Amino acid sequence: MRDRENTVRLEARSSISTIAPLIAGLTAIFFTLAVCGLLVLWAKADVASAYVAIYEGALGSRFAITETFTRATPLMLTGLAAAVAFRARLYNIGAEGQLYMGAIAAVAASVVMTNDAGELALPTSLAFLLMIAAGALAGAALLIVPTLLKTKFKVDEVVTTLLLNFIALLFVSLLLDGPLKDPSAMGWPQSPTLLSDLEFSKLVERGRVHTGLLFAIGLALVLSFVIRYTSFGLAMRAVGANDRAAAFAGIGVNATLIKVAFISGALAGLAGVGEVAGRAGYVTLDMSPGYGYSGIVIAMLAGLSPIGVILAALFVGGTIVGADAMSRSVNVPTYIADVIVATALIAVLVASLLTRYRIVWRAKTAAKR
Amino acid sequence: MTVLSINNISKRFDDLIANDDVSLTLAKGEVLALLGENGAGKSTLMNILFGHYVADSGSISVFGETLPPGDTRAAIARGVGMVHQHFTLADNLSVIDNVMLGTESILRPFASRAAAAERLQALAERFGLQIDQNALVRFLSVGEKQRVEILKALYRGAKILILDEPTSVLTPQEVAQLFATLKQLVAEGLSIVFISHKLDEVLAIAHRIAVLRAGKLVFEGGTKDATKAALARAMIGRDVEALPSVVTSVQPERIDQPVLALESVSAHADDARLKLDGVSLDVRVGEIVAIAGVSGNGQSLLADVVFGVAHVEQGRVLLRGKALPLRARAMIVHGVARIPEDRQHVGSVSDLSVWENAILPRVNDARFSEWGVINSRASRAHASALVKSFDVRLASIEQPIRALSGGNIQKLILGRELSEAPTLIIAAQPTWGLDVGAVSFIHSQLRNATARGTAVLLISEDLDEVFALADRIAVMSKGRLSQARAASEWTMESIGLAMAGEVDARSREHRAA
Structure with a gap:
């Protein structure tokens, strides 16, 4: 039969550890630097x-x-x-x-x-x-x-x-x-x-x-x-x-x-x-x-x-x-500043979402016939 | 013949065990009642059966074949149909369109409506579910909408029908009709799972009864072996009567002047066509006046009016004979306790902490703030006292109130209002969706308040609650309110007719009485 469609879901976490926001923040910064680093590379710098x-x-x-x-x-x-x-x-x-x-x-x-x-x-x-x-x-x-x-x-x-x-x-x-x-x-x-x-x-x-x-x-x-x-x-x-x-x-x-x-x-x-x-x-x-x-x-x-x-x-x-x-x-355009700020915002929003919710990946179970 | 077997299903949500090794079977032509308080795991179990959740362990088989977990379409294809408590119908489509919706093959875009209509007609006749196929769903009554939901499931070939709290929105007459339909369905060889928390109904319709408590199956047996008391005990794990009851025997001094009087009040709801049409009512010292009615007939608008959050177009509302400015702030200042229907979204602000919610309506009192700065020590102490005396179960008053269960939120709201020694309590659906223990706690609190001379206006769609509490009852139908009559003058039948808006029948009966 068919595979199920909704295999990814968000589940609210019942408890949030105190260091979670800190880890989330650091991860967000690292992610931002990594993404913007690719753009800098692209600008051949x-x-x-x-x-x-x-x-x-x-x-x-x-x-x-x-x-x-x-x-x-x-x-x-x-x-x-x-x-x-x-x-x-x-x-x-x-x-x-x-x-x-x-x-x-x-x-x-x-x-x-x-x-x-x-x-x-x-x-x-x-x-x-x-x-x-x-x-x-x-x-x-x-x-x-x-x-x-x-x-x-x-x-x-x-x-x-x-x-x-x-x-x-x-x-x-x-x-x-x-x-x-x-x-x-x-x-x-x-x-x-x-x-x-x-x-x-x-x-x-x-x-x-x-x-x-x-x-x-x-x-x-x-x-x-x-x-x-x-x-x-x-x-x-x-x-x-x-x-x-x-x-x-x-x-x-x-x-x-x-x-x-x-x-x-x-x-x-x-x-x-x-x-x-x-x-x-x-x-x-x-x-x-x-x-x-x-x-x-x-x-x-x-x-x-x-x-x-x-x-x-x-x-x-x-x-x-x-x-x-x-x-x-x-010699990288100053627009990189806008990209860094925007990426940081997205990263922070996603990171704070993930401190409150967890992603649940369901194992795909092909139906038996 | 076993059509459905649920084998050792367990499901956890973090720390909460929703289902703990539950096994059940359903035979052909059988009505199985699934009984339990809110949060006992009934819905989780049915959602696993229907493929909305995947069980952590265990399996489900239908007609001898194992269902693939988490596959709603497979469940439907094997003949499982579900009628949700909140209907899933498109209001702007006709009955036949709603039934056909989602059943047509994409390869045959011009599916024959005539054939579908014929098939639906045959089903309707076979099971006695008469309905006008071309009527728009939005013009149907609640009972009719439920019939469409059942037809929808049958049209999709359901052999096993799951009904989630099907009677909660019906008048007694409609309930009787639904039960006749269910008997017809099982006589034709279908099997039914009937989810409920109302003991009388379960005893009336079910062949077998299963009771869930805290995720565990705690009772399973034939209806003839079950008694109301035994089922109640199984549901809550102790005797209901054992709850502390502190009714004082102070006989309130009756005065003629009503505490609350509504004089031909008319109002419109913001969005809908719904309105209040010349509603008059009075509530006197020490009595409980209940307003009964089927959901959606104007009770919530009436509640909004007396809560001071809806605009009155005509008429007056008097508190102790004085015109009351119908604003929330004025009502709070005048000692009116208000318990709204929607405790999560109206009675409390879910993102604020428990203690902030406990003082929110009276934050400008000298008790809780000075020069606009909140006295957080006094506020927290007040919240802690409420939590203690009203038995609110929580981890900390610093928690956002959304972390509490509905029953505990309701206890906090009740405490917040009753601790102010109100002269009038207005309660809308105060026990809606609560477990038996919380219901009996809230009922006894309301009775205690009347014993101290407080007047209570109770707006409720639950007839059991209305008859259990009210001294006088008025019935709301299509925005009009009947005369309030002593509870003993009403019968289930007469109140059902009044709820359905059969004014003539009621007054005929009234004349006869």
Whole structure:
């Protein structure tokens, strides 16, 4: 007769040993390096020297480390934005747009608070707080709209937040060619430079890493506490795990989602503020190489844990910075960074699946007739 | 003649022994009842027979030939047919299409419907399973759908029919009809395995009875040798009556004002055409009012309304004479204990830990949180106390609640609600799918609560439960609720007719009474 078709199945493990996640993580890293090594070979480069170059480029020198931290700063904030939203099962794919809104709002705040003499019209610390608030609110506003559409009319937020990215980017583009165009930029679509009083201070000399990094790490710690130890965090996790049961338990599901949207959007907006006030000083349309989208990958890599986001953002930031350096020295395209991050994500997801489930291969038993 | 023999079947899932060296035989023309609590291994055994699982050891032979393990199609080809508890019919197809589905050869794409219709008609006449072949399945009643499932199995040449909890969705009249059909089937030489946990039914229909407990075959014998008490003992391994019962003899002071009153409440479900149509009801101090009915007639919508998670379009709901804002939060604050039908997906959040679930509805109480920060010591202590006093079996309160069995989750929910000394308990299907021990625990808890003066609204599809607990009974059919009458005024027959929506018959009978 015939062989049976379903010979492979997943079975939930009844107990998970404590070292299993560690082994899974190491296996995932090894797998990623192996797969990407094949691609490096394909590009006719030496695998070992390519990986050494990535390592050197990301962590090999004081400059490399500061660059990795600089890269990781916006990634932490967008990663946190995604992690918080996804915990409540609010699929915010719009961190990219929220980041630009936060960035442009920071510049707009700086312009508004500048007097005719080109100086701050307000005390510096107040102006600084207002700039941060403006960026956070702008990012939050861009996510609250689709969240209200979701809670009121059940409009799918994946679609609305994704498409709002393009609307936000075009809106920023409009501002950069209009009211917020820098007259001294010789026709380039670029915003005026932020007042130097409002800039984040640098953490080290001759490096670009800025206090935004400490700010991002601090926020991750605060969020970790909120999610784990507060009634709001419990409500958020309940809504994310099962909104029907949460509603039954008297949790205001819609109110929780809107609060989460506020936090998530504000975090992405702060990523934009950090890029303007900490690194670039002004807004251009190529300011973010997809930090908003990378935030989703980072949140998934981190298993939606805020502390994990710090590590995942450093990993992704380091990979990007390292791959840049490697492409210069061994001539492998920088796209290898995207491949490494993507492969790592898949490997981590599969590995974490396998810590919870086992694959059961059934011996094929040909039927006797 | 032995048509089916199950030989020394064992099956483990990790630490759980689902079947432990089980051997059974089925003779031609015989109804074998397979009895056992939830989780006793009945379904696992039948899934092995049907090829969904592969046994670790043992074999199964049908008509003297060994079945290849894990091969569903081989099982069907040898004449094994299964009618699942949850029907596997396509709602948007007609009866004949559902029956033919999957039986046509790919080599003959234009199989003759006429021939199939003729064959189905012949089967229907032979076994007394009359049905309109061209009716869309979605317009059929539950009893009719079950008939289609049986016809489907017969059409595929089933000689051995496995019925998984076939009576759980039927009215008493439909049960009687099903039993007549089963008698006809065995008279024609078929053999039937009847899976159930209802003792009366098993004693009424089966020739032989096998009882599984914790994966082991603990009783096997002819129906005439079995008694209800002996079977119950075999199922749970001890006497049911031996459970602690702490009913206090406090006679509650009766007051006229009802605790809960529904005044012509109308509501719509989100998705379906289902609605509540002017439902009125009151529940007084210290009494249990039960709402009976066949699944899908609006009881779950009514439950959602009184739980505060569905929107009321018309009418009022009063708690102690005051209009109650029908929101979950308001009901919790006003001391309404709510026990939902779906304990895994509504009553608890499966990914949260046991202690988080234990405080979830009241997390903002000063007892459990301050300034929005959870007092985890007090919360854990509360959860531990509930676990202890309501006999919840678990490894740790840090476990996700999904790791607990349904009965233990239900005990925790019950503890969470009853420990707040509620004035009103609303329980929807509180014992659905639970084992006998848990059922009797929950029943005694509900009775104890009424003895302390709590009013109970019980929504249940299990008539045994309704008659065991209720002081007054109302019947729901097609979104309308009958008058609540004293339990003693109802008979199995009158309640069955009311469940089927035969309002005229019921009022005729009522006039006669």
